[in-house]
Amino acid sequence: MVVPSRHVDFLKQPLSFWLATASKDRIPEPIKCTGIAFDPLTDIFTCFAPLKFATKGIKHLQENPVISLVSVELHTYEGYQYKGPYLSHRDCTAHEVEFQVQYLKEFTDTLALFGYSASGFHNAYFHPPFVAILFQANQVFDQSPKNGTGGELDKRQL
Amino acid sequence: MSVEVENLVSQLEEANRKMETIRKVSFELNRLMTLPEKLHSILAILSEQFGVANSLILIPDQNNSVLTVFASHGYDTSIIGRQVPLGQGIVGLSAQRKKHINLTGIRRKQHYLATVSKEGDLDIVSPIGLPDAESQVAIPLLSNDELVAVLMAESRNFCVFDKADESFLITLAQPLAVSIQNSMLYDSMEEKIRERTAELQRLNRTKDKFFSIISHDLRGPVTSFQSLTRLFSHYNKQGESEKIESLCTMVDQSVDNLNHLLENLLDWSLSQTNGIQCFFERISLKDFIQRIVEIYQVNISSKEIDVRLVVGEDLQIIADHHTLATVFRNLISNSIKFTPRRGSLVISAATNDDIVLVQLKDTGVGMDCARLSTLFQLQGQRTTSGTEKEKGTGLGLVLVKEFMELNRGKISVESDPVTGTTVTLQLPRDVNR
Amino acid sequence: MNDPQVKLEEIMPALQGVIPAIVATSSLARIPNATYISQVYYVDGNHVALSYQFFNKTIRNVRENPILVTIVTCPVEYVLHKLTLRYVESQTSGEVFDNMSMQLDALAIVQHKEGIFKLKAADIYEVISIEKI
Numbered sequence: 001m002v003v004p005s006r007h008v009d010f011l012k013q014p015l016s017f018w019l020a021t022a023s024k025d026r027i028p029e030p031i032k033c034t035g036i037a038f039d040p041l042t043d044i045f046t047c048f049a050p051l052k053f054a055t056k057g058i059k060h061l062q063e064n065p066v067i068s069l070v071s072v073e074l075h076t077y078e079g080y081q082y083k084g085p086y087l088s089h090r091d092c093t094a095h096e097v098e099f100q101v102q103y104l105k106e107f108t109d110t111l112a113l114f115g116y117s118a119s120g121f122h123n124a125y126f127h128p129p130f131v132a133i134l135f136q137a138n139q140v141f142d143q144s145p146k147n148g149t150g151g152e153l154d155k156r157q158l
Numbered sequence: 159m160s161v162e163v164e165n166l167v168s169q170l171e172e173a174n175r176k177m178e179t180i181r182k183v184s185f186e187l188n189r190l191m192t193l194p195e196k197l198h199s200i201l202a203i204l205s206e207q208f209g210v211a212n213s214l215i216l217i218p219d220q221n222n223s224v225l226t227v228f229a230s231h232g233y234d235t236s237i238i239g240r241q242v243p244l245g246q247g248i249v250g251l252s253a254q255r256k257k258h259i260n261l262t263g264i265r266r267k268q269h270y271l272a273t274v275s276k277e278g279d280l281d282i283v284s285p286i287g288l289p290d291a292e293s294q295v296a297i298p299l300l301s302n303d304e305l306v307a308v309l310m311a312e313s314r315n316f317c318v319f320d321k322a323d324e325s326f327l328i329t330l331a332q333p334l335a336v337s338i339q340n341s342m343l344y345d346s347m348e349e350k351i352r353e354r355t356a357e358l359q360r361l362n363r364t365k366d367k368f369f370s371i372i373s374h375d376l377r378g379p380v381t382s383f384q385s386l387t388r389l390f391s392h393y394n395k396q397g398e399s400e401k402i403e404s405l406c407t408m409v410d411q412s413v414d415n416l417n418h419l420l421e422n423l424l425d426w427s428l429s430q431t432n433g434i435q436c437f438f439e440r441i442s443l444k445d446f447i448q449r450i451v452e453i454y455q456v457n458i459s460s461k462e463i464d465v466r467l468v469v470g471e472d473l474q475i476i477a478d479h480h481t482l483a484t485v486f487r488n489l490i491s492n493s494i495k496f497t498p499r500r501g502s503l504v505i506s507a508a509t510n511d512d513i514v515l516v517q518l519k520d521t522g523v524g525m526d527c528a529r530l531s532t533l534f535q536l537q538g539q540r541t542t543s544g545t546e547k548e549k550g551t552g553l554g555l556v557l558v559k560e561f562m563e564l565n566r567g568k569i570s571v572e573s574d575p576v577t578g579t580t581v582t583l584q585l586p587r588d589v590n591r
Numbered sequence: 592m593n594d595p596q597v598k599l600e601e602i603m604p605a606l607q608g609v610i611p612a613i614v615a616t617s618s619l620a621r622i623p624n625a626t627y628i629s630q631v632y633y634v635d636g637n638h639v640a641l642s643y644q645f646f647n648k649t650i651r652n653v654r655e656n657p658i659l660v661t662i663v664t665c666p667v668e669y670v671l672h673k674l675t676l677r678y679v680e681s682q683t684s685g686e687v688f689d690n691m692s693m694q695l696d697a698l699a700i701v702q703h704k705e706g707i708f709k710l711k712a713a714d715i716y717e718v719i720s721i722e723k724i
Contacts, residue, residue: 020625022617026656030615030625030673053724070613070625077273083622114266115292115316116610120669141648143626144274248697257689259697263609263666267698270629275707285701292609316666317604321633 001043002140004153007080011038011071014106019047019133020068021060021086031057031133034125035103036069037096043137045069045082048092048100050127058133061086067135070143074110079143080153084136092130100130176326179207183330187337192348196341197229197307200334204311205231208323213311214287215338216242216249225253225308233287242286249286252296253308258331260324262293262317286310293318297327299335306335306342364430368423376423379416386412411456418491425484426553429560436478436564440588443514444469447505450486457494461501461545468506474588475514481561482585488554489518489581495544497522497578509587516583524575533571534559597721599636602665602672606633609666614641616652616659624648631663631674632691634715639676640687642695643712650714653678659716662724671724676716688713 017033032053037046047069049057061067065086072079092100104126108118140153186199197215204213212232216225227240245254252259261267285291291312299307309327311319319327386409393401428434444467451458451465458465493503501521508515523545525533533555562569566586573579599606608630615625626649632640641659643650653659657678664671682688692710699708 018613018625020615020623022621022623024621026617026619026621027658028615028617028623028660030613030660030662032662064621066622068623068625070627072627077270081625116666117669124664124669124671247701251693251697251700255693257693259693261694261697262607267608267629268701271698271702271704271708275704316609317607320603
């Protein structure tokens with residue numbers, strides 16, 4: 001498994017999540033995630049996103065099934081990028097929608113501490129229906145901003 | 159189509175509004191007023207036009223090293239006088255580089271920099287204005303590329319100053335700079351006028367004194383000449399040649415006196431117009447004083463005053479001959495004038511490192527405290543007749559003080575009506591000797 | 592969607608760096624990459640600039656595949672816009688570079704960290720499209 005075990009707890013925080021896809025013509029597409037679920041046993045990420053944000057990305061994944069997920073902690077800017085093959089996508093379950101509601105609340109509350117508007121962000125991101133996109137991470141990169149950033153995490157650091 | 163027209167209409171209205179603002183601002187800026195009034199007026203206009211709650215104007219010092227808050231709007235008054243070095247903070251950097259800065263989202267950006275650098279403790283320079291500003295714009299006000307002032311506006315809200323506001327403020331920057339410069343000139347001109355007026359008043363007083371001396375103090379000796387010539391004529395007719403001989407002696411004395419007065423007058427008028435040129439040379443003190451005492455030998459003898467010199471043969475000083483001679487002439491003639499018959503005058507000199515102290519101690523009538531306190535002042539000067547009604551112009555001591563200062567020396571006087579007067583002079587010694 | 596093309600001037604508040612922007616790129620091998628950046632800077636009606644402070648995957652991708660897509664958020668209305676950009680060039684001098692550099696300096700100086708945050712270059716991008724999302 002490539003994802004370090006200490007990431008399990010890290011990923012449970014209300015981090016900022018974004019997905020990225022690329023078309024076969026190499027056109028990239030960012031997708032706002034409204035929560036993720038991570039299975040450390042399989043390194044499979046289930047990423048939730050509003051369908052309206054994910055439509056183009058999903059099309060990309062049909063022709064180029066590679067996806068990246070970036071997750072950043074808002075106070076310390078600690079961040080990682082997980083890359084791997086796209087597995088599948090589907091509609092979110094009611095439970096997963098509920099999870100996203102909860103995540104967004106925590107996420108926007110954190111943003112409010114920085115002087116932003118929690119409701120502003122909520123209205124920007126909360127757009128049902130939601131989809132779940134699954135991929136398996138086979139690479140993990142350190143995204144924390146510093147010189148020499150982006151380095152792939154040594155598997156021995158797990 | 160109608161959306162485009164709407165946009166055009168709105169742009170036109172905005173342009174009109176800006177023109178109106180410029181017109182208003184120009185009118186205000188052209189009014190002549192002192193610097194503090196000008197700065198407050200500028201901030202008030204900007205606050206009204208831009209709805210800015212917090213703004214400052216800072217002025218650089220002469221060395222362009224530090225900015226000082228001269229005017230503020232929206233802060234409490236303690237911010238006036240606060241300083242920031244050029245190059246420090248958003249305001250200082252804008253001033254140093256003479257370029258405007260417009261930042262927003264400041265707190266997050268500061269947090270980001272602080273977090274990612276992790277170089278030791280977070281050591282943030284206290285901002286000059288709001289501690290939690292989110293938006294800040296700093297505009298340097300330049301005139302002929304010279305930094306006249308810096309205008310800073312800030313807010314706790316995001317995105318308060320958009321590009322259009324920024325451009326507008328930059329457009330106003332130059333006329334603002336020129337206007338502030340005009341006020342500074344106005345203030346400094348007022349200051350110069352005050353100084354010139356004071357100088358003119360001083361010169362006026364000098365001129366008044368001059369005329370007063372000419373009209374009063376010199377008339378006396380001249381009138382006495384008239385009496386003397388009448389006496390000459392009378393004694394001549396009578397054939398009393400001995401009396402004529404004694405008259406000649408009196409004339410001699412009177413002429414000496416008059417000469418002395420005129421020399422003082424000339425010296426004084428020269429000193430008032432800064433016409434005195436000092437030439438410093440080595441002077442042998444004993445000989446110097448001796449020669450001056452000899453000028454007054456007739457008066458000394460006629461009043462039987464005992465004059466003694468206690469000055470070392472080798473003692474030399476560095477001084478200007480002419481002005482020092484005036485000092486001693488006046489002091490010695492004063493001593494003689496105010497010492498009664500058979501009194502004494504002792505002139506002594508002592509050294510102390512590289513100065514020489516000369517003392518003139520007489521057994522004269524002395525002065526009371528009131529007289530002593532106004533001794534060297536032109537205003538307080540009223541001529542005093544000597545013990546045998548000798549006349550003076552009252553300029554003598556004023557000159558003495560001025561000339562002692564020109565010779566890099568000092569004078570002090572002690573006196574009382576019982577023991578007499580002691581004048582102490584301090585002069586630079588010729589240490590090369 | 593038949594919205595008229597959004598102009599860059601209309602989304603100026605989103606280009607002030609108040610809310611960080613997400614940037615997505617793709618390598619020649621079609622591997623997507625996503626990263627946060629502090630600010631997308633306005634240059635003119637058709638161009639924006641991103642700051643290049645240290646070499647990373649985004650820079651590497653853009654040098655081989657010039658298309659970059661970023662999503663910016665307006666801090667006043669909280670509206671999202673997706674900008675599709677094409678990398679033009681890297682500037683190490685000139686007005687854009689100087690302004691970006693000075694903004695960085697103005698912030699760093701307050702923390703006595705002037706030497707640490709140095710702008711390597713201003714990467715200029717042409718705006719291909721702007722879409723409200």
